[in-house]
Amino acid sequence: MSQELADLLAGPAEVAARGLLGCRLTAGGATVRLSEVEAYAGTSGDPASHAHRGRTPRNSVMFGPPGYAYTYFTYGMHWCINVVCGPEDDAAAVLLRAGEVVDGVETARARRRLRVPDDRQLARGPARLCSALGIDGAAYGTYLLGGGPVTLLPPATPVPEDLIRSGPRVGVTGGHDTPWRFWLKGDPTVSEYRRHVPKRSSRTRT
DNA sequence: GGGCCGATCAAG
DNA sequence: TTGATCGGCCCA
Numbered sequence: 001m002s003q004e005l006a007d008l009l010a011g012p013a014e015v016a017a018r019g020l021l022g023c024r025l026t027a028g029g030a031t032v033r034l035s036e037v038e039a040y041a042g043t044s045g046d047p048a049s050h051a052h053r054g055r056t057p058r059n060s061v062m063f064g065p066p067g068y069a070y071t072y073f074t075y076g077m078h079w080c081i082n083v084v085c086g087p088e089d090d091a092a093a094v095l096l097r098a099g100e101v102v103d104g105v106e107t108a109r110a111r112r113r114l115r116v117p118d119d120r121q122l123a124r125g126p127a128r129l130c131s132a133l134g135i136d137g138a139a140y141g142t143y144l145l146g147g148g149p150v151t152l153l154p155p156a157t158p159v160p161e162d163l164i165r166s167g168p169r170v171g172v173t174g175g176h177d178t179p180w181r182f183w184l185k186g187d188p189t190v191s192e193y194r195r196h197v198p199k200r201s202s203r204t205r206t
Numbered sequence: 207g208g209g210c211c212g213a214t215c216a217a218g
Numbered sequence: 219t220t221g222a223t224c225g226g227c228c229c230a
Contacts, residue, residue, distance in 0.1 A: 038213070040213080048213070049213090050213075052226095053227080056226075056227080057226095058225085058226060060225090072213085072225095072226095073212070073224070073225070073226095074214065074224090074225090075211095075212065075214050075215080075223070075224080076212095076214095076222070076223030076224030076225075077214080077215080077223055077224075078214050078215070080213065080214085082213090095213060097213085113216090114216085115216080115217080119210060125214070125215070126213070126214075126216090127214050127215065128215075131215095156219080156227070169213075170213070
């Protein structure tokens with residue numbers, strides 16, 4: 001395993017998030033190079049965090065040591081994956097939002113049911129990324145830095161710091177002032193930014 | 207025990 | 219813009 005990665009994940013989520021860009025995630029016979037991630041603080045003042053309301057059976061892995069996978073099921077049909085980071089009991093994590101499929105494209109494509117198979121969209125979006133790699137609840141709580149079914153590897157080539165951009169997180173109601181979404185500038189696999197729109201809000205009539 | 211809504215996606 | 223579809227979590 002990479003000690004460098006282990007050290008990175010032991011740090012604050014917003015720092016770990018930057019370092020995760022360019023890293024490779026291998027699972028289910030395919031590999032993705034991460035192009036977009038989001039940091040979530042744990043119990044301390046991040047209303048968007050799944051751990052914000054305290055420890056529950058669902059989020060318990062977030063309260064453990066860094067480097068483990070927090071997968072969760074959402075909208076009745078989608079899986080998403082987080083990397084737990086920060087010190088134990090901190091419950092911070094980084095959501096893996098998108099990436100470029102750099103290996104096992106055929107495998108990933110076969111797993112996705114797309115009307116138009118655009119390879120750039122194979123892992124664009126957190127649920128798509130999981131779908132492309134076959135990640136689901138079975139990965140919950142597994143260690144990502146050592147030979148498990150889901151493995152995180154350092155970047156094949158270093159990511160230039162000036163390619164990293166940041167902005168508000170996607171789909172998050174609270175904490176809009178926190179620019180904790182990070183992505184690689186110009187990467188076509190980065191999901192489009194959509195400002196969160198409350199379901200029952202007066203639509204901005206133009 | 208009931209109801210609401212979510213770190214989403216794909217198609218109309 | 220909207221339907222699909224399930225489980226966590228709050229409230230009664």
